[in-house]
Amino acid sequence: MKALLSVPNHESGRPTHNSAIIRGAIWFQPDSVSRLALVFLLYLVASWGGNALTRTPSVADIIWPANGVLLAFLLRMPRRFWASYVAASMVANILAHAYFGFSLFQTLLFTAGNTVEVLVAASLLSTDNARKPDLTTLRGLLRFVAFGVLLAPLVSSAFVESILALKSTPSGLLSLTSWFVGDVMGIAVMTPLVLAIDKTEVAILFSPKKRVETVAILLGLALLSSIVFALDGLPVDFLLIPALLLAIFRLGSSGSAIGILLMTAPAVYMTERSHGAFSLVRSDMFIHSFFILQCFLCVALIILYAVNTALGERDRLQLEVTAALYQADANAALDHVTGLANRRTFDNRLLREWQNASRERSTLSLLMIDVDQFKLYNDHYGHVAGDICLRRIATFLSGAPMRASDLVARYGGEEFAIILPRASASGSVALAEKIRQTVAEAQLPHGAYEPGIVTVSVGVATMRPAIEVDETTLVQHADRALYLAKKGGRNRVEAHDEVEAWQTS
Numbered sequence: 422m423k424a425l426l427s428v429p430n431h432e433s434g435r436p437t438h439n440s441a442i443i444r445g446a447i448w449f450q451p452d453s454v455s456r457l458a459l460v461f462l463l464y465l466v467a468s469w470g471g472n473a474l475t476r477t478p479s480v481a482d483i484i485w486p487a488n489g490v491l492l493a494f495l496l497r498m499p500r501r502f503w504a505s506y507v508a509a510s511m512v513a514n515i516l517a518h519a520y521f522g523f524s525l526f527q528t529l530l531f532t533a534g535n536t537v538e539v540l541v542a543a544s545l546l547s548t549d550n551a552r553k554p555d556l557t558t559l560r561g562l563l564r565f566v567a568f569g570v571l572l573a574p575l576v577s578s579a580f581v582e583s584i585l586a587l588k589s590t591p592s593g594l595l596s597l598t599s600w601f602v603g604d605v606m607g608i609a610v611m612t613p614l615v616l617a618i619d620k621t622e623v624a625i626l627f628s629p630k631k632r633v634e635t636v637a638i639l640l641g642l643a644l645l646s647s648i649v650f651a652l653d654g655l656p657v658d659f660l661l662i663p664a665l666l667l668a669i670f671r672l673g674s675s676g677s678a679i680g681i682l683l684m685t686a687p688a689v690y691m692t693e694r695s696h697g698a699f700s701l702v703r704s705d706m707f708i709h710s711f712f713i714l715q716c717f718l719c720v721a722l723i724i725l726y727a728v729n730t731a732l733g734e735r736d737r738l739q740l741e742v743t744a745a746l747y748q749a750d751a752n753a754a755l756d757h758v759t760g761l762a763n764r765r766t767f768d769n770r771l772l773r774e775w776q777n778a779s780r781e782r783s784t785l786s787l788l789m790i791d792v793d794q795f796k797l798y799n800d801h802y803g804h805v806a807g808d809i810c811l812r813r814i815a816t817f818l819s820g821a822p823m824r825a826s827d828l829v830a831r832y833g834g835e836e837f838a839i840i841l842p843r844a845s846a847s848g849s850v851a852l853a854e855k856i857r858q859t860v861a862e863a864q865l866p867h868g869a870y871e872p873g874i875v876t877v878s879v880g881v882a883t884m885r886p887a888i889e890v891d892e893t894t895l896v897q898h899a900d901r902a903l904y905l906a907k908k909g910g911r912n913r914v915e916a917h918d919e920v921e922a923w924q925t926s
Contacts, residue, residue, distance in 0.1 A: 451505040452498055461509040463490050468517030471607070484685060484718070485603045487514070488539050489611025492569065495543040496616065497553050503543065511536055530584055538577030538604060542569040553616050556674070562730050569612060574604035602715040609722045610685065614678035622675050635676060638668050643683035650688045650697030658698045658717060665721055666728065674729045681725060685718055756831040758808050759815035767830035767838055774842045775892035778885070786841035786849035786883040789899040790818070790856065793876045793911040795835035797869035810865065810875060811835065817859045821852060838899075846883040846916065853879040853914045861912065876912035878903060883917070 451457040467487035491510045495503055514532040523531070545568035546554055555561040578601040626635045642664050649657055661684060668680035691697045692714045699710040699717070756763040762770070771787070778785040792798070792814060799807040811831075818829045818837055832838040841849055857879055865875035880903025884895050898917040906915035 452502045456494075457505055457509055460491065460494050460506050461513050464510045465513035465517060467611070468514055469520065471603075472517060472521045484610065484689060484715075485535075485607040486611045486682075487517075487607065488535050488542075488604060489608040490615055491539050492542050492546075492608060493553075493612045493615030495539065496547055496612075500547060503540075507536060507540065510539070530581060533584075534577045534581040534600075537580050538573045538608075541576050542573035542608065545569075545572070556613050556616065556726070556729075558733065559730060562726055565612070566609075566726075570605055570609045574601050574608065577601075577604060598712065602712065602719070606685075606715060606718055606722070609719070610678065610681050613674065613726075614682065622673070626672060626676050635672060638664075638671055639676070639680055639683055642668055642680045643687065646684040647687040647691070650691035652698075653696055653700065656698035661721070662724065665724060669725060669728045669732070674733075677725055677729065681718075681721060684721070688714060688718070759811055759831050761815050761819070761837070762828055762830035764830070764833055767828070767832060767840070770828050770830075771840055771892050771896070774840055775886055775895070778842065781843075782885070783843045784845065784883055784885050785895060786844040786846065786881065787895050787899040788839040788841070788849065788853050788856075789832065789880040789882075789896075789903040790814075790837040790839070790853075791878050791903055791907065792835040793878055793907070794867070794870040798867055798875070801867075801869035813863070813865060814860060814875075814877070817863065818856060821856050821859070823852070844883065846881075849881050849883055850914060850916050853881050853916075857912065857914055872912065878906040878911045879914045880904070880906055881914060881916040 464487050467490050471485045471487055487510070491506065494506060498506075511532050514535055515528055518528040518531055546565060548554075554565055556565055581600060625631060642661070645664050646661060649660055665677065665680060665684065669677040672680065688697070692699050692710055695710075699713045754762060754766040774785055777783075792810070795807065795810075798810060802810075814837065815829075815831070818839065821829075821839075823829070823839070823841075826842050827844075828840040830838050830840075839852075841852070844852075857877055860875060860877045863875070867873060867875045870876075880899045880901065882895055882898035882902055884890075884898065886892075902915040902917045906913045909915065
């Protein structure tokens with residue numbers, strides 16, 4: 422009977438009840454038990470902290486960080502794992518609200534409202550490949566602000582107020598605004614913070630060279646916030662803006678988000694206890710001190726996002742410019758037809774290798790390679806075909822057995838050159854012969870040249886640098902050897918100062 426329950430009902434085409442249970446169990450399976458436990462613990466602590474920052478339920482939502490934490494985790498994982506994390510957050514939500522004495526109805530309502538908020542934001546911001554949104558781009562930031570920071574808390578507030586209205590106990594505009602702005606603050610602060618944290622960034626912030634500065638700036642921001650909001654009758658909250666900007670420029674997005682948290686905690690704690698600049702607001706005013714504090718923190722977040730986005734765009738532009746410069750420099754060093762090093766690169770490299778050989782008292786070899794009767798090839802096949810032929814020759818040269826220190830270049834026209842540092846005369850001649858044979862065996866048609874195929878002539882020169890000569894002497898010797906190879910009938914190798922000439926069979 423158990424086996425029958427575990428297979429589909431083929432007659433009806435529907436899965437059995439047991440299959441549905443299995444699928445449900447898989448749906449609630451997390452990607453990592455340890456990560457699920459971490460999210461549960463973080464959500465529980467964040468929920469407790471959101472309530473603990475104020476002493477009464479009516480002002481418990483100055484900032485609600487828990488939803489921002491959960492949203493960040495959901496945006497970093499595939500949707501098939503969401504159910505287990507949402508369920509864990511609901512349990513943590515119920516435990517935190519029950520601890521602070523909320524009624525059963527309030528606990529369940531607030532839990533449902535928080536769940537709706539996170540699911541709306543996650544559904545609109547998540548991607549198919551589970552890549553976290555890039556909040557340093559303008560498009561990514563606008564999407565996050567529109568869907569996560571504004572729309573999701575608005576939907577959540579409307580949901581809670583609708584339920585209360587059905588029970589004929591509406592919360593009122595002030596309480597609704599407090600819920601909305603508190604959730605806005607929680608998502609706006611916590612989601613970027615959790616998204617920004619990774620091993621590399623944390624390692625940089627707290628590396629031995631950066632650790633002292635990071636701790637000093639963060640503790641300084643927390644201390645300054647404590648002092649500013651502990652002073653009664655002195656509205657000096659503006660002093661926090663330069664400190665926040667310092668954190669943004671020196672610590673980046675992750676460090677500055679941590680700084681916002683450290684600045685927010687004492688601000689909320691002191692304002693709730695009627696200390697600081699915002700406690701000057703009269704209690705009979707509609708917009709009370711907590712809403713003013715929330716507005717101040719919103720302004721701080723706007724500054725944080727705006728500056729971080731600008732810095733991100735600047736860094737991207739700098740990387741693009743740097744990459745473009747590297748590419749331009751690389752292109753300037755290459756011949757546009759063959760893709761080999763060009764004449765300027767050849768001249769610079771030859772001078773450097775000559776100086777190295779002079780310092781090391783080693784040899785330097787040079788191969789000068791000329792495509793035989795190439796003018797006739799161009800006249801017969803056209804210049805487009807001529808360029809194709811040069812590219813084929815360049816491919817043969819690049820594929821020759823050489824070392825990483827060797828350089829193949831287009832010297833000019835149909836001439837190529839190969840620089841061989843610390844190469845012996847016999848080894849250089851052997852390489853030249855290998856290249857000559859490779860080109861001949863390729864059997865590239867050359868109808869205007871008597872052999873009927875494309876061939877090359879190679880001149881080889883090997884020298885040990887001396888004080889009385891420079892690198893141009895090596896070029897002259899290799900060019901002279903090339904002249905002898907062409908004069909001797911082409912399709913051959915000649916070496917400077919060698920007794921024996923290498924001639925094709």
